[in-house]
Each structure stands twice: as structure tokens, then as C-alpha cells.
Amino acid sequence: MVRAARAAGVRDERVLEALRSVPRDAFVPRAEAGSAYRDAPVPLPHGQVTTQPSLVALMVEALGLTGGERVLEIGTGYGFQTAVLARLAGEVVSVERLPDAAGRARRRLSRAGIGNVSVSTGDGTLGVPERxxxxxxxxxxxxxxVPGPLVGQLRTGGRLVQPIGPGGREQVRQYERTPRGLVLRRTVVSARFVRLYGVHGYPPGTEP
Structure with missing residues (x-):
């Protein structure tokens, strides 16, 4: 996974070490454990997929974490990216819209001994304003x-990374919250993602 991340352009050694330290086979369905260390998405229930490791590394690197941050993650899945973030930040607040996935992620993160993470079930487009x-x-x-509530919950000077597009053909973009609002800083990579559902996203049940 680390070789694939380097080949994709990741240079932050802290991110590469976090990727190396998280056992991906602990964060995929048991039937998919044999393919966990390929640099490829892994299918999940409900038509979802994991993000491939090199893309996780690119997105996490674009956040510019230094170790003490509070990070909001939208889309926990089975918790692999959550675990990588937890190695790099002070606290991770993660939101997953599917209750069974959120429960699996909590159990897997707990078994991995990761304690600086909270996983809640809900509409990720609303963020977690109380935190x-x-x-x-x-x-x-x-x-x-970018959903408005997520912009409002990001501190001035903070970074936001999101795939922008209709679901299936996206540009992953890095933004910064400035006193004037959210400013696009760069496009990180082209990628394919599932759709973001919620009040400030697509209506649940709509497919690309």
C-alpha cells in the first residue's frame, strides 16, 4: 500500500507511516480479507465500496495534519480511513449514514485499540455541530x-477535502476556509466515488 501511495505522489512520511501501521484486513469484510492489501476498492454491503489506499493517502495528505487537530470525517465505511486519520490527528469525529456500517466500524476501531475516534450514525451533510x-x-x-454546514463548522484556516462531481467521475479538491469563506486551493486527483446523500446532498435512493 505504501509503494502504491508513493507512486500516486504522496510524499508526507507521517501519512505513509500511518498507512503502513493500519492493518487494512481488519477494516474490510471477512470475505474480502485476501484482497485487502491491493491498491483497489473493496466492496461493502448496500452497494458501497472502500476507498483504495493510495487515494486515502492522497486525501489525508491534502488535509495537512500535524498531530493535534480535530478532524471531521464524513463517511466512515468500515473505518480504515478513520484509523489512518486517528494516527495523524488529535481527535476524529466520524459520521456514517448506515447504522450497520457504523456499528462495524466502532467494533473494528475498538479492537485495533484506537480510542481518539467517535463514530455516529446520521446525515453527514449536516456535520456534527456540537463538536x-x-x-x-x-x-x-x-x-x-460542498455542503454549507460543513463549511460553517470548519475553523478559519482549516482545510476541507471532498470529491466534487455527480458520483462516478469526480475531482477531489482541497479547500481552505478563509475570512471570506471557502476558497479552492487545488485539485488533488481525479477519482470515482459513491454519491453523498443527505439534506445538503443527493436525496437518499437516487442513483447516478
Whole structure:
């Protein structure tokens, strides 16, 4: 996974070490454990997929974490990216819309001994306002714009990374919250993501 991340352009050694230290086979369905260390998405229930490790590393690197941040993650899945973030930040607040996935992620993170993470079930497009402000926000699902509540919960100077597009063909973009609002800093990579559902995303049940 680390070789694939380097080949994709990841240079932050802290991110590469976090990727190396998280056992991905602990964060995929048991039937998929044999393919856990390939640099490829892994299918999950409900038509979801994991993000491939090199793409996780690129998105996490774009947050510019230094060790003490509070990070909001939208889309926990089975918790692999959550675990990587937990190695790099002070606290991770993660939101998963599917209750069974959230439960699995909690159990897997607990078994891995990761304690600086909280996983809640809910509408990720609303964020978690009671824990705001956040130093960084990462969204692991696609929508053509950044949900307003996530912008409002990001501190000035903080970074937000999200795939922008309709679901299936996206540009992963890095933004910064400035006193004037959210400013696009760069496009990180092209990728394919599932859709972001919620009040400030797509209506649940709509498919690309």
C-alpha cells in the first residue's frame, strides 16, 4: 500500500507511516480479507465500496495534519480511513449514514485499540455541530458542491477535502476556509466515488 501511495505522489512520511501501521484486513469484510492489501476498492454491503489506499493517502495528505487537530470525517465505511486519520490527528469525529456500517466500524476501531475516534450514525451533510469547530474536514462521497454546514463548522484556516462531481467521475479538491469563506486551493486527483446523500446532498435512493 505504501509503494502504491508513493507512486500516486504522496510524499508526507507521517501519512505513509500511518498507512503502513493500519492493518487494512481488519477494516474490510471477512470475505474480502485476501484482497485487502491491493491498491483497489473493496466492496461493502448496500452497494458501497472502500476507498483504495493510495487515494486515502492522497486525501489525508491534502488535509495537512500535524498531530493535534480535530478532524471531521464524513463517511466512515468500515473505518480504515478513520484509523489512518486517528494516527495523524488529535481527535476524529466520524459520521456514517448506515447504522450497520457504523456499528462495524466502532467494533473494528475498538479492537485495533484506537480510542481518539467517535463514530455516529446520521446525515453527514449536516456535520456534527456540537463538536465544532474542526481543524480539517474530509468527505468520502461525491456531490457537486460542498455542503454549507460543513463549511460553517470548519475553523478559519482549516482545510476541507471532498470529491466534487455527480458520483462516478469526480475531482477531489482541497479547500481552505478563509475570512471570506471557502476558497479552492487545488485539485488533488481525479477519482470515482459513491454519491453523498443527505439534506445538503443527493436525496437518499437516487442513483447516478
Amino acid at each position: 465544532a469547530p474542526y481543524d480539517a474536514v474530509v468527505v468520502s462521497a461525491a456531490f457537486p458542491e
